[in-house]
Amino acid sequence: MKNLFLFMLMSFLLIPVSGQDSQYQLGPESKRQEGIPQGTVTRILFESKLYGNFRYYYLYVPAQYNPSKPAALMVFQDGHAYVREDGDFRAGIVFDNLIAKLQLPVTIGLFVNPGHSSKDFPEIFFRSSNRSDEYDELSDRYINFLQNELIPEIKKQYNISDDRKMHAIGGMSSGGICAFTAAWQRPDYFSKVMSHIGSFTDIKGGHEYPNIIRKGSKKDIKVFLQDGTGDLDNIHGNWWLANLEVEASLKYKGYEYKFEKGTGSHSGKHGGAILPESLVWLWSDAPK
Numbered sequence: 001m002k003n004l005f006l007f008m009l010m011s012f013l014l015i016p017v018s019g020q021d022s023q024y025q026l027g028p029e030s031k032r033q034e035g036i037p038q039g040t041v042t043r044i045l046f047e048s049k050l051y052g053n054f055r056y057y058y059l060y061v062p063a064q065y066n067p068s069k070p071a072a073l074m075v076f077q078d079g080h081a082y083v084r085e086d087g088d089f090r091a092g093i094v095f096d097n098l099i100a101k102l103q104l105p106v107t108i109g110l111f112v113n114p115g116h117s118s119k120d121f122p123e124i125f126f127r128s129s130n131r132s133d134e135y136d137e138l139s140d141r142y143i144n145f146l147q148n149e150l151i152p153e154i155k156k157q158y159n160i161s162d163d164r165k166m167h168a169i170g171g172m173s174s175g176g177i178c179a180f181t182a183a184w185q186r187p188d189y190f191s192k193v194m195s196h197i198g199s200f201t202d203i204k205g206g207h208e209y210p211n212i213i214r215k216g217s218k219k220d221i222k223v224f225l226q227d228g229t230g231d232l233d234n235i236h237g238n239w240w241l242a243n244l245e246v247e248a249s250l251k252y253k254g255y256e257y258k259f260e261k262g263t264g265s266h267s268g269k270h271g272g273a274i275l276p277e278s279l280v281w282l283w284s285d286a287p288k
Contacts, residue, residue, distance in 0.1 A: 020263045021264045021270070022269075027276065028097075029097045029098065030093060030273075031090075032096075036100045037062075038096055039062040039096055040061050042058065042061075044059060045119070046153070048149055051130060053116055053117055054119050055112065055116060056125075057113060058079050058080070059109070062099050062108070063096070070162070073166065073167050074108075075110045075112060075151075075168070076110070077135060077176075077179060078114065079110075080111070081172065087268070090275075094279065095107060098280065104280065105166065107283075110151070114126075114128040114130055114131035114135065135174035135177065135178035136199065137204050138205050143181070143190075166286060168191070168194065169183060172196040172198075177195065177199045177200055179193050180198065190221070196227075197271065198242075201232075201242045213255075214252055222285065223255055224278055225247060226261075227243040230263055230266075243259070
């Protein structure tokens, strides 16, 4: 059942743009602009001792990075989807434009792929063997991987701020609920969450988050949500209704949040089209 669901979900992510998605187009901040300094993106193979598997991650370093000044950090799950310059999000290009215009702090982007059982990666990284086990669980295992294994590797070479207000995490689909779980488990480290088409459904208990949010102590986190009325509806739940339930719980508890609602499907088209203004909102409370 698990493998069947993953196949269906990844097939949904890979289909051509549907009618309800065609309205979402990339704006100028998602495109190369003359005179804007370009950061660098490096792909690195990483072996996790915690999970006993392999993955690629992509490290974006802005042109404005100065080793003498601590940089902000933003982590993205399904990093391959966010970092592609011809993809839906084009996060590196967006970072270049926003950082140059002082709408975003000097931010290092850590784009992390899901783990796979061997170095023989699938052609489509969404189908990595450990994706659901890493992203859909509500435990602190994945955030421990980030904090204790991966981020320390980055900090060996780059000066990253220890201020929680300078740390954000995001993702799409199962990567979206993963980002929320990381901040929920470690609000002392991640103060900002960005979820695109988040899978707050019953894959591995994610449908419990509305109750968990309502009944738990309020966390000091800022949350951005995006979803569309055409999102998935299957045996695990209805993605649109699940995101509405999360929004209602955040509102009830008095969280600082924003929910961008659309009519799109389970794709990155809407989230990518609004990524620049979403990042500006998410980082608006960062230390100047």
